[in-house]
Every structure is written in structure tokens, then in C-alpha cells.
Amino acid sequence: MTKKERAEHVMRRLEELYPETPIPLDHTDPYTLLVAVLLSAQCTDARVNTVTPKLFALAGTPEEMMRQPVEAVEAVVKPCGLAPRKAAAIVQLSKILVDEHGGEVPQDMAALEELPGVGHKTASVVMAQAFGVPAFPVDTHIHRLAQRWGLTDGRNVAKTEADLKKLFPSEAWNKLHLQIIFYGRDACTARGCDGTVCEMCRTLYPRRRKPVVTRK
Structure with a gap:
């Protein structure tokens, strides 16, 4: 897959897995x-x-x-x-x-x-x-998964944010950043997956055999 194809698959699959994205932090305003x-x-x-x-x-x-x-x-x-x-x-x-x-x-x-x-x-x-203003907050889950999925080189968080904004349409950013966080917590965790275990990693990189060392 090309990087663009990987991004398209990520967005399509995450929409299937997480059609609703409730905000994790309770608040009223x-x-x-x-x-x-x-x-x-x-x-x-x-x-x-x-x-x-x-x-x-x-x-x-x-x-x-x-x-x-x-x-x-x-x-x-x-x-x-x-x-x-x-x-x-x-x-x-x-x-x-x-x-x-x-x-x-x-x-x-x-x-x-x-x-x-x-x-x-x-x-x-x-x-x-x-x-509701388009933004792509990058937390540790997003920084880790974007590297495992070949969407960024992970040089730093700012680079990861810039790379993701180039790959995905701005109207998808607000929902997608939550979808990636949910997947990172549920399936592609820091210790539970090394880039070769979870469904998304195996689909994007079916021939990958070595663990992915991600930058923090």
C-alpha cells in the first residue's frame, strides 16, 4: 500500500469500528x-x-x-x-x-x-x-499509531500533526483524532501491539515481521 492508500484504509476502518465518538472528558461547557x-x-x-x-x-x-x-x-x-x-x-x-x-x-x-x-x-x-474548529490534537496514542501505520516518521509531535493534516481532509480531523485514540486504547496499545499484532497493523503491513520502534 502507498501512504495515501494506508490513510484511506485507516479512515474507512475506524469509521466502521467507531461510528460514534463521544468526548472522553466529562464537561458541560x-x-x-x-x-x-x-x-x-x-x-x-x-x-x-x-x-x-x-x-x-x-x-x-x-x-x-x-x-x-x-x-x-x-x-x-x-x-x-x-x-x-x-x-x-x-x-x-x-x-x-x-x-x-x-x-x-x-x-x-x-x-x-x-x-x-x-x-x-x-x-x-x-x-x-x-x-468544532478543525484541529488534529496529537497525544501519545496518535503519535505511536501514526508511526506504526507508516503515516509519519514520528520525528516529533509537531511533525506527526503536520503529516496527518496533509493526509486526511480537514472535515475529518475532529472525529478521526478521537477514533485513533479509541483504537490505540483498545487494540494497538503501547505494550499489546508492536506494529505486528493488531488488525490495523497486520492489514497495512502484512509482510512486516520486526517490531516497530516508535519515537516518543
Whole structure:
């Protein structure tokens, strides 16, 4: 298969496997999604979903959150790891949203990336899942699978994102990035597949015998 043919097969098969793509992080609006994505760094979505109800009961809007002591927020988000840094970022970004954006999450990638604790991936997730703007957030699953499937050389996450955006139509990005994540969790896991085991890897590379060493 050519790279284009592999990409077409990936998109077609993932649509068959995951016709519905519910957003893994529980949220009620762009603000609660932004906070949940920030908390998900180096933490599972499942754990974040156990923490956010307690956090948003404490403060569910930027106005409420900015008035919370960082220590109070830290105590709630501790199970997510990196609690001091995440708590400080949540309180700080909430104040910025109130002071500079009228208490609303900006629908602008550059403005999102300027917020404390918000990197390119987090901003991309918010743009895609909160506002429906085409984006292709690349997490560890997508970075790993794109290499195993020969869609990128995996030189770095930015290169993987750029390569995937060239291969797939922009109208598919928001759904496809979730479909790849779901498949990466279910079938082509870091330890369960080495590029030769799962259905997708075997279909795309039927003659592959050696494990694929992926870049992180």
C-alpha cells in the first residue's frame, strides 16, 4: 500500500469500528472542558472524570475559580498528579479569562496557548471539541499509531500533526483524532501491539515481521 492508500484504509476502518465518538472528558461547557483537558496531562481521562465533579462543585465558572485559594484547588486535583502546577494554572487562567475575555474561553488558538498551563495540544482539543474548529490534537496514542501505520516518521509531535493534516481532509480531523485514540486504547496499545499484532497493523503491513520502534 502507498501512504495515501494506508490513510484511506485507516479512515474507512475506524469509521466502521467507531461510528460514534463521544468526548472522553466529562464537561458541560468550553470552560469545564478546558480545565478537564489541562488536568488530563499525564493522567487518565477516567481519573480526571472522578475529580472534576468535586472541582466544579467547588467552583464551576472562571469567576468562582479565580476566587479560590490555590491550596483548595490543589487538594481537590491531587489525584491527577502535578497538582501544585495544575492548581496554580487553573486559578491563574480563570482570572485571565475574567479580566481579558469577559469570562469566556476564547475561540482562538493563539489566545488559548497564551493561558497558563495550556499548550498546543490542549488548545487544539478545546478548539476541536468545544468549538468544532478543525484541529488534529496529537497525544501519545496518535503519535505511536501514526508511526506504526507508516503515516509519519514520528520525528516529533509537531511533525506527526503536520503529516496527518496533509493526509486526511480537514472535515475529518475532529472525529478521526478521537477514533485513533479509541483504537490505540483498545487494540494497538503501547505494550499489546508492536506494529505486528493488531488488525490495523497486520492489514497495512502484512509482510512486516520486526517490531516497530516508535519515537516518543
